[in-house]
Amino acid sequence: MPFFEEINTDALTVNADGADRELDLRGVGLAEALGRLQQALRGGRDDPAARLFVRIDPAGPDSGETLFQPLARYLLRMRQKGHIVRFMPVAPGDDAGFMIELGMGLDDAAGAMDKSGGEP
Numbered sequence: 001m002p003f004f005e006e007i008n009t010d011a012l013t014v015n016a017d018g019a020d021r022e023l024d025l026r027g028v029g030l031a032e033a034l035g036r037l038q039q040a041l042r043g044g045r046d047d048p049a050a051r052l053f054v055r056i057d058p059a060g061p062d063s064g065e066t067l068f069q070p071l072a073r074y075l076l077r078m079r080q081k082g083h084i085v086r087f088m089p090v091a092p093g094d095d096a097g098f099m100i101e102l103g104m105g106l107d108d109a110a111g112a113m114d115k116s117g118g119e120p
Contacts, residue, residue, distance in 0.1 A: 019054050022054075033070075037074065041084065050101075054088075054100060056098075075098060082103075087099065
């Protein structure tokens with residue numbers, strides 16, 4: 001549009017190419033998606049700096065509510081608690097989802113918080 005400056009939105013999203021692992025949540029309901037995501041975030045990773053690509057169904061004209069907002073809220077809580085380092089939405093296109101930099105897993109974070117006397 002001629003009234004607005006062109007804004008490069010590349011800094012607000014990431015590409016799915018850099019993922020070490022992938023979790024495909026396409027076609028599943030919210031409860032199952034949250035359970036599978038929580039399992040993926042649990043400890044037992046060899047690489048604490050691993051990047052996980054969580055794939056979800058993209059929004060469409062007839063899709064209704066997608067998993068994007070509920071999963072984003074969950075991931076935000078996990079980041080605030082220190083269970084993940086960061087997460088960003090994947091650039092629009094064929095893929096929809098999040099790229100998550102894992103860092104400390106849920107089990108690892110719970111153990112670290114127990115040692116420091118805090119709550120996970």
